[in-house]
Amino acid sequence: MASRLCAAIARTGTFHFFPSLQxxxxxxxxxxxxxxxxxxxxxxxxxxxxxxxxIAEEMDRSVGGIxxxxxxxxxxxxxxxxxxxxxxxxxxxxxxxx
Numbered sequence: 001m002a003s004r005l006c007a008a009i010a011r012t013g014t015f016h017f018f019p020s021l022q023x024x025x026x027x028x029x030x031x032x033x034x035x036x037x038x039x040x041x042x043x044x045x046x047x048x049x050x051x052x053x054x055i056a057e058e059m060d061r062s063v064g065g066i067x068x069x070x071x072x073x074x075x076x077x078x079x080x081x082x083x084x085x086x087x088x089x090x091x092x093x094x095x096x097x098x
Contacts, residue, residue, distance in 0.1 A: 032065055040073065047075045 046055045056063045
């Protein structure tokens, strides 16, 4: 293991702990876009209808950003009630225990 490490340092002249990481090009920003009032209104309207992945795609933001902002605003991203409406009737095998 140590011999491979020494060979890698000798070959490249440097040692990287995380060789698979890709670094950003100059001029790229790692900062997220700020949330505008329109963004917040749109998030509130989509939160009850779409899952976080759908909202992120619709708003061109990361899923983490959507979840974080929804949490800050006290919004629930659960869409379980809406998803159950579209499920087919399980029929006799569904064991309706009511």
